Amino acid sequence: MSTLVVGGAGYIGAHVVRLLADRGDDVLVVDDLSTGVGHRVGAAGLVELDIAAPDAQERLELVLREREIDSVIHFAAKKQVGESVERPVWYYRQNVGGLVNLLGAMESTGVTRMIFSSSAAVYGQPDVDIVTEGVTPQPINPYGETKLVGEWLMADCARSWGLRWSALRYFNVAGSGWPELGDPAVLNLVPMVFDRLADGRRPAIFGDDYPTPDGTCIRDYIHVLDLAHAHLAALDGLDGEPGENVFNVGTGTGASVREVIDTIGEVSGLDVTADIEPRRPGDPPRLVASPDRIRDHLGWKAGHGLSDIVRSAWEAWQAGPRRI
Template identity: 75%
Template sequence: MSIMVTGGAGYIGAHVVRLLQERGEDVVVVDDLSTGREDRVGDATLVELDVAGGDAQQLLEQVMREREVTGVVHFAARKQVGESVARPAWYFQQNVTGLANVVAAMEAVGADRLIFSSSAAVYGMPDVEIVTEDTDPRPINPYGETKLVGEWLIADAGRAWGLRAASLRYFNVAGAGWPDLGDPAVLNLVPMVLDRLAKGERPKVFGEDYPTTDGTCIRDYIHVLDLAHAHLAALDHLAGGDGGNLVLNVGTGQGASVKEVITEIGRVSGLDVTPDVEERRAGDPPRLVASADRIAEVLGWQTRNGLPEIIESAWEAWQAGPRRIG
């Protein structure tokens, strides 16, 4: 019996793979290595495959049968908002077709547990400060649209043939569970600040006139290791025979402003993090914080790490990498 992790060589996926391995699971990773790295999957079997490719469904079925896969954690997707705006058709091909191939292969082999990597991007710009799973999803970019369509596909498969699934809507993921598994991409706030510091440049703040305490945007930051544990909790919940289609926010219920995050990076690193303030970016809501009540109630899961632990682990991972500062 095995667990398949698509995109398991990436940032979040590698954390889930390591946790699964630590508890003795047999893991097979499927990844095209476009953003992931082979050295992140430990001794798990790695199948290099683009799940959105033309023959992906048949190849996935073959691997699932050979390895007796009973459950899938699906991370493999594209996730850059700006890129999705510029290449919407490609994003739908990658994210929706890729998921459809995975679900079709699962149906063919009888694997009926799926954990889907969704996103708070499905909510768009909600007019509430605390976002619950009942908040009306109104994505404002193709990336968020592909995640919402993915949730619809999963719900339809549940009704059609009994797929049991949990769609986890991530908020802002940061930090590292181990120093060798830091975020390799410079796409989110923490690595973007560290990248600029490594170049000898000031961090950037986009707008300081929002209706918040310090004028900068507030977001819900979750430690990547806490997020990884949420995936295992969801897998175990489904393995217990619970059916249906779960949709769960994965966040802390607490917000931190951009300036607070940058200040924390300065505290941990000892560096001058005085930012350059630029104009607002279009589409940034002033505050986006998750309600984590439902996931606590359904899975018994809650976060263990706050902003200090997130930044400390991110700094340790950065300093263990090739662009050590100082």
């Protein structure tokens, strides 16, 4: 199997690249290196390319043909909720425009297998304790909208030219499979806490007045290595009979922001007393996955809990240049 991993130098993508290489697949990475790091792809080839650029489709077609790619795993997207609220046009241009270029190149070259990095943000603020894939998507921010549009577009391509695809709706990703593959961007809760502690500042909680037991947002935290294995399961699942296309990737268990920060304190031994800051726009109070569909259809389930996630993330941070 020859797989193109778009965004493969990033946090999640690098884990998937390593797992693919470890099982003997031929892997090529396309990444603009805006947040990814080139050396994280290991022995895989790397093409530096912004897939939202005007000439991206033509360049992608060359890559797909020259390397005889038969499958694509697509991670490359902007993902900050608050930023998407402030810059919606740019988010659509990057996330939807980049996917259009990629799918156009796939159609032109006859590549018909795609795994898409979607998000629990497509659900918005569902009024349920556990979110199943049957919940009607109602995103509340442009980031979530771009992911839902991506799913619609792939469904249209399936009807038009036979695209075989799956979209993985991630919940909150954290941790590290290997210390050298820790999250390099300070965009998610756990590295944001580490970043503040490294600077001698307190962690920040964005709002403590949500309708949750401790007033802070509740999320389903998934270990990045579990998530990476879910991509391989989804990729291999494309070989079977067409079935479900959309899968939640989570644990079915929620943890509040305050609980995560407290766990960081337990693992690190540091004082994690937090400052309370205003809510960020577009943050729902609670998002917890039902992982039943991906278990039943693909045989995947999470193997790590919150303590494992935080401990692995802490080891990765301490192996980096800003050891605390």
